[in-house]
Amino acid sequence: MARLRVEKISKKFDRERILEDVSFEVGSGSFSTLLGPPSAGKTTLLRIIAGVESPDEGRIILDQEDITNIPPKDRNIALVYQTFALYPHMKVYDNIASPLKAKKLPSAEIRRRVREVSEFLNIHHLLDRYPRELSGGEKQRVAIARALVRDAKIYLFDEPLTNLDYKLREAARTELKKMCKSLKVTILYATPDPIDALAMSDNVYILFRGRLLQSGPPREVYNLPNDINVAKVFSYPTINLIDANLEIRENKAVLITPFINIAFSTHVSALTEGRYLLAIRPHDLHVVFDGEDVSLANSFKARLYLTYVIGSETIAYADANGVTLALHLPYIYRITEPKDVRIFIDVSKILLFDVKSLKRMYP
Amino acid sequence: MKANIWKVATLIAFVFLTLWTLLPIYYAFITAFKSRIEITYWPPTLIPTEFTSHYWIIVWFDRPTVAYYRNTIIAGVISTLVALAFSIPTAYTCARFSFRNRADVLFTILTFRFLPPAAVVLPIYIFLRQLALLDMPISLGLLYGAINIPIGVWVLRSYIREIPPELEESYMIDGYSRLRAFFNITLPLIRPGLVAVSLIILALSWGEFIFASILTTSPAGKTLPVGISEYMGGEWGYEWNKIMAVTFYAIIPVIIAFFIVRKHLARGLTFGIVR
Amino acid sequence: MRTKNLILITTLPTLFYLFFWLFYPFLYNIFFSTFYYRLPRPELTRFIGVGNYISLFMDYDFYLAARNTVIFILVCLAVEFALGLLIALCLFREFRGIGIFRTLLIIPILLPPISVAIIWRLMIFPGMSIIDFITQTLLNVKINWMAGGLPSYIIVTLIDAWQWSPFIGLILLAGMLGLPPEPIEAARIDGASTTTVFFKIVIPYLKPIILIALILRFLDLIKLFDPIYAVVTGGGSGIETISVYIYKRGFKVLDIGYGATISVIFWIAAFLAANLIVRRFKEYLV
Numbered sequence: 008m009a010r011l012r013v014e015k016i017s018k019k020f021d022r023e024r025i026l027e028d029v030s031f032e033v034g035s036g037s038f039s040t041l042l043g044p045p046s047a048g049k050t051t052l053l054r055i056i057a058g059v060e061s062p063d064e065g066r067i068i069l070d071q072e073d074i075t076n077i078p079p080k081d082r083n084i085a086l087v088y089q090t091f092a093l094y095p096h097m098k099v100y101d102n103i104a105s106p107l108k109a110k111k112l113p114s115a116e117i118r119r120r121v122r123e124v125s126e127f128l129n130i131h132h133l134l135d136r137y138p139r140e141l142s143g144g145e146k147q148r149v150a151i152a153r154a155l156v157r158d159a160k161i162y163l164f165d166e167p168l169t170n171l172d173y174k175l176r177e178a179a180r181t182e183l184k185k186m187c188k189s190l191k192v193t194i195l196y197a198t199p200d201p202i203d204a205l206a207m208s209d210n211v212y213i214l215f216r217g218r219l220l221q222s223g224p225p226r227e228v229y230n231l232p233n234d235i236n237v238a239k240v241f242s243y244p245t246i247n248l249i250d251a252n253l254e255i256r257e258n259k260a261v262l263i264t265p266f267i268n269i270a271f272s273t274h275v276s277a278l279t280e281g282r283y284l285l286a287i288r289p290h291d292l293h294v295v296f297d298g299e300d301v302s303l304a305n306s307f308k309a310r311l312y313l314t315y316v317i318g319s320e321t322i323a324y325a326d327a328n329g330v331t332l333a334l335h336l337p338y339i340y341r342i343t344e345p346k347d348v349r350i351f352i353d354v355s356k357i358l359l360f361d362v363k364s365l366k367r368m369y370p
Numbered sequence: 371m372k373a374n375i376w377k378v379a380t381l382i383a384f385v386f387l388t389l390w391t392l393l394p395i396y397y398a399f400i401t402a403f404k405s406r407i408e409i410t411y412w413p414p415t416l417i418p419t420e421f422t423s424h425y426w427i428i429v430w431f432d433r434p435t436v437a438y439y440r441n442t443i444i445a446g447v448i449s450t451l452v453a454l455a456f457s458i459p460t461a462y463t464c465a466r467f468s469f470r471n472r473a474d475v476l477f478t479i480l481t482f483r484f485l486p487p488a489a490v491v492l493p494i495y496i497f498l499r500q501l502a503l504l505d506m507p508i509s510l511g512l513l514y515g516a517i518n519i520p521i522g523v524w525v526l527r528s529y530i531r532e533i534p535p536e537l538e539e540s541y542m543i544d545g546y547s548r549l550r551a552f553f554n555i556t557l558p559l560i561r562p563g564l565v566a567v568s569l570i571i572l573a574l575s576w577g578e579f580i581f582a583s584i585l586t587t588s589p590a591g592k593t594l595p596v597g598i599s600e601y602m603g604g605e606w607g608y609e610w611n612k613i614m615a616v617t618f619y620a621i622i623p624v625i626i627a628f629f630i631v632r633k634h635l636a637r638g639l640t641f642g643i644v645r
Numbered sequence: 646m647r648t649k650n651l652i653l654i655t656t657l658p659t660l661f662y663l664f665f666w667l668f669y670p671f672l673y674n675i676f677f678s679t680f681y682y683r684l685p686r687p688e689l690t691r692f693i694g695v696g697n698y699i700s701l702f703m704d705y706d707f708y709l710a711a712r713n714t715v716i717f718i719l720v721c722l723a724v725e726f727a728l729g730l731l732i733a734l735c736l737f738r739e740f741r742g743i744g745i746f747r748t749l750l751i752i753p754i755l756l757p758p759i760s761v762a763i764i765w766r767l768m769i770f771p772g773m774s775i776i777d778f779i780t781q782t783l784l785n786v787k788i789n790w791m792a793g794g795l796p797s798y799i800i801v802t803l804i805d806a807w808q809w810s811p812f813i814g815l816i817l818l819a820g821m822l823g824l825p826p827e828p829i830e831a832a833r834i835d836g837a838s839t840t841t842v843f844f845k846i847v848i849p850y851l852k853p854i855i856l857i858a859l860i861l862r863f864l865d866l867i868k869l870f871d872p873i874y875a876v877v878t879g880g881g882s883g884i885e886t887i888s889v890y891i892y893k894r895g896f897k898v899l900d901i902g903y904g905a906t907i908s909v910i911f912w913i914a915a916f917l918a919a920n921l922i923v924r925r926f927k928e929y930l931v
Contacts (some may be wrong), residue, residue: 059539079542092540109545398764459655484919486868488888489912492895493673516666577757595759617760628755636819
């Protein structure tokens, strides 16, 4: 277990800034997620931490030791690649044993540890096979085994679930979480999927276009994103952004949008009148069913025109007076033709962003 | 109707091409079986009236053929080893790292591939003569090595680029140096490419003529191509059976190498540009 | 930092080795070209500055050799491309046994060029060869293919085409095999005939491949030597290329000074040609 500190890491490639002034600290024994869209720089950052790429500026400090200029073989860091990077010409056993052989451990010890890890990951029956004979899920577990078999100071995961097909992903995520919790090691986990961050981590770091935008406990960052990009990244599917005008009427603040006027309670008087970007997550929009008791003040009419079902949930798209909204429904809902519905908006989850600076103004 | 015309045309083309390719080789081959008199038959026979395998044997003794063969092998092997020794590191670095002058390096190397031997053979002759290194297969091998570096670099680079760099990186993260990663990961995975390139370089060195003819003077150093060309003018002026026998001894290893390598041939001949 | 050292240590030695064998001699040539220097009579060596170059400028045989080189390049390229295309088209089919044909037709490429030339020499040798027989008896014409002039031009072209058309064919075939079938199928469905498909879709797609094949062959043809040496005996044949000319003037006669002069010009021309072409078409290469 080790503490990792990333200090002001910057990296350029051909004039393009891949990472800019990224700094954060990963506590010993914690499970931290590096969350960001593709091309945010997550992989590059992990590679820099592991040592296979060097930063233009900045330092990496592991447990008080500056490892920025130390070659990867001496850093004692494990990295699980998104593509698994299994050695095709070696058997699974040799793949997993590779880091142990590097340390020149006695073969009895190597055998024992490989056995242990492969049983833990349920791949002990595959030790004699070659990577090309394995399925995606099995390859992933071998890659993880190769990392876990060592006593590394920190374990880096680069989008381990991205290359698995959707059905496998759910199960794998749960297994991964269980495994990491039981291991008590320091983990830095890169992913574009906010669910990973919410489900598994102690801390999340939002990386967007090479910059670290926000960090903190996942729930906190999720509920109070500083910046519209943080809100966008930390949302599945994309967050709904609506142009809204704030007016003060009779001492009450009212948000005027093309399809609904929302009244706020008075303590928002700290806000000035004017235009804002209203952000509401698809998760926080609900379809009202007949018979539900819902305050009409916070619902509006819209036309649902597209739904698609993923697993046991549905993404739905609706048109509300010209504004396209995405909804994330936690059940299966299908339509065969566009349907007029009432949509309820969870006002407590509304975020307001300044139109120019894109910073969060409310809450 | 139109389809039939195409079919017939294709068939004709096929037959023509096959005959066109095989006839010279066949004719040369059976000439080696003809007796001395039969060679001069008019009209020349396509199938010998008597098969003599005598000449296939005698060419080994009649002239320093054995020495020529030996020299050719030595030069070829040295050439391959030298070319690989230089090409492999260069190909690796040019494949894995992007540095500012990389394009220039690669294109300069490629340009040298097209250098006419005749344009540099005279000074090399003088140079080797001064150092008393003329007429030695080793000198030829060193020279051929240089000539074949461009092929080695370009083709091997193409093979190395197919190996994802993550494999080497993962190995380094496991705890090995880049050098070890190169030996344990990269090399084993490009092995078919290495074999192909080696055989191609061998084949090219095997048939090289102009440098060999100028830089060697005696059976101590002459290679097979030179030896064979001499048979034409010299004592064997009209002894085509012998000439063809030796020619075939020169060709056979190349054909065998070709069969081994044929899957990689397109890539090898076009410097990795065409797979 | 360490990466930079690694790059240097893996590229500099290679460049050095190449320069040593293939560039340094060029410098040597420049040096020698300023002298009158014949190896059998070294005592007559004297510095003559640009004297050799002036002689070269007025040397009819040199211009002849240069002209021949150009002619061979153009004619051989044309013939080899046509034949290569034919080969590629034939080998493009898929039927059981096509593999054998593909292997067979490609054999000429790796054969030692001098062996190929000798085999053909066998076939054209006056008085005892097939081709001689065909031309004499069937066409009633007595041609000495080895004596220079037009017959020798034809034979040399034939030899080079025999050996290297499969080379172009192989490259074109590889390109064709990489053709995506969809555009062609779509065109067929739209009613295009085979010729239209061929000229409007296949050829444009193959353009870079064709270019590569022609470039590679072109640069190799500059140094054409082996067939001419093997087929045409003796000097004064009139079909020499520059390489052969250097061989004759520089080596046969051992006139190092003059040979070096020709070599200098040749080296510069070849280097420029290769460099310019490689850079001009570099998008196709990497």
